[in-house]
Amino acid sequence: MAINPRSVGAMVGLARVDAGVGLGCFADDRRAHLAAAEATLVKALSLAPNYAGAHLVLGAVQIHTNRAAQGMAESKRALALDHNLASAHAQIGLAKSGRR
DSSP: OOSOTTOHHHHHHHHHHHHHHHHTTOSSOHHHHHHHHHHHHHHHHHHOTTOHHHHHHHHHHHHTTTOHHHHHHHHHHHHHHOTTOHHHHHHHHHHHHTOO
């Protein structure tokens, strides 16, 4: 991000880390990490709306913040862009099961 603050790949990588910390309960304030991840992903998608990885991570954040319908829609968008994202199928199943 320091080298190229408009790098979508770097933004998604940073968001993955924040989401991982928040989802893995590795921080006292997991909500702050999830909010940071979501904000970064929204910015990344504003620059590259067809970046499947950003939709995938945003879907995970939304599913784990009690927005399953939105998370499933993001996961389906990721699949539409990249049919090889097996984790998107898993996220959709997780959202449908109600287990988070």
